[in-house]
Amino acid sequence: MRMQVKAFFLLSLMMLALVSACAKRSAPVKAQPNNLTLGIAGFFQPQSTADLFAGTLPENYQIINPSAVGSLDGVFDRVLSSELKRSFVNSQNSRACEAGINRSDRGLNSALKYWVEVGKCMNVDILLVPMVLRWQEREGGNAGVVRPASVILDFFLIDVRDGTLISRSRYDETQLALSDNLLDIRRFVQRGGKWLTATELSEEGMRRAIKVMGL
Numbered sequence: 001m002r003m004q005v006k007a008f009f010l011l012s013l014m015m016l017a018l019v020s021a022c023a024k025r026s027a028p029v030k031a032q033p034n035n036l037t038l039g040i041a042g043f044f045q046p047q048s049t050a051d052l053f054a055g056t057l058p059e060n061y062q063i064i065n066p067s068a069v070g071s072l073d074g075v076f077d078r079v080l081s082s083e084l085k086r087s088f089v090n091s092q093n094s095r096a097c098e099a100g101i102n103r104s105d106r107g108l109n110s111a112l113k114y115w116v117e118v119g120k121c122m123n124v125d126i127l128l129v130p131m132v133l134r135w136q137e138r139e140g141g142n143a144g145v146v147r148p149a150s151v152i153l154d155f156f157l158i159d160v161r162d163g164t165l166i167s168r169s170r171y172d173e174t175q176l177a178l179s180d181n182l183l184d185i186r187r188f189v190q191r192g193g194k195w196l197t198a199t200e201l202s203e204e205g206m207r208r209a210i211k212v213m214g215l
Contacts, residue, residue: 031214032126032157032166034086038215039124039160041115042091042098043072044131053111053156053165057133064135072202076130079206084215089122097121112158112165119160126166128213129156130206137198138175149198150174155209169212171205 032038045064046052073091080088097118105113119127134152151173157166175196196204 036125039089039122039127040091041094041129043069045069051111083210089124093122116163127158127160148175149201151201153205157213167213169209
């Protein structure tokens with residue numbers, strides 16, 4: 001009897017994983033031409049709504065330690081190098097350009113205008129701008145946590161040539177235990193059944209953005 005119950009439970013989990021995978025399958029996106037020069041901006045935390053391309057800041061918004069924000073640059077460069085089959089101008093070039101461009105303009109579309117100028121300084125055709133809006137590190141270890149990691153990342157792809165926004169990818173993720181979300185068993189298995197750090201969660205968001213934006 002116990003074997004039958006166990007087999008039924010495992011079959012149920014497999015069916016839930018299949019339903020979850022089908023529900024999350026998205027339509028194919030148009031790939032960005034490889035003949036366009038791609039630039040990667042450094043990770044940035046908006047300080048006010050004027051720094052956003054659209055929308056508002058999340059509730060209970062908190063300023064993140066600048067070292068945590070800056071550390072994501074190297075992580076993203078590594079992920080891009082492993083995922084992309086095209087060359088790109090990395091975030092170090094972006095940081096140099098950002099330092100030399102005035103951010104004081106707070107008029108309409110000021111954020112978009114600013115990053116277009118950064119892209120021109122980098123001499124690229126399209127610019128990927130990553131923003132971090134929430135960064136909550138886990139409290140605990142791989143096997144168990146008091147508080148799970150939680151991040152919100154926004155990725156914006158800009159056409160520097162005509163100053164338009166091409167696409168956006170948002171990753172808003174707080175890791176849940178399998179017992180709290182049986183429908184997410186596929187992701188639970190992919191994560192090795194462990195609790196991830198905020199950086200590891202961010203890597204998931206980076207890889208997803210690359211696919212969503214057709215890079």
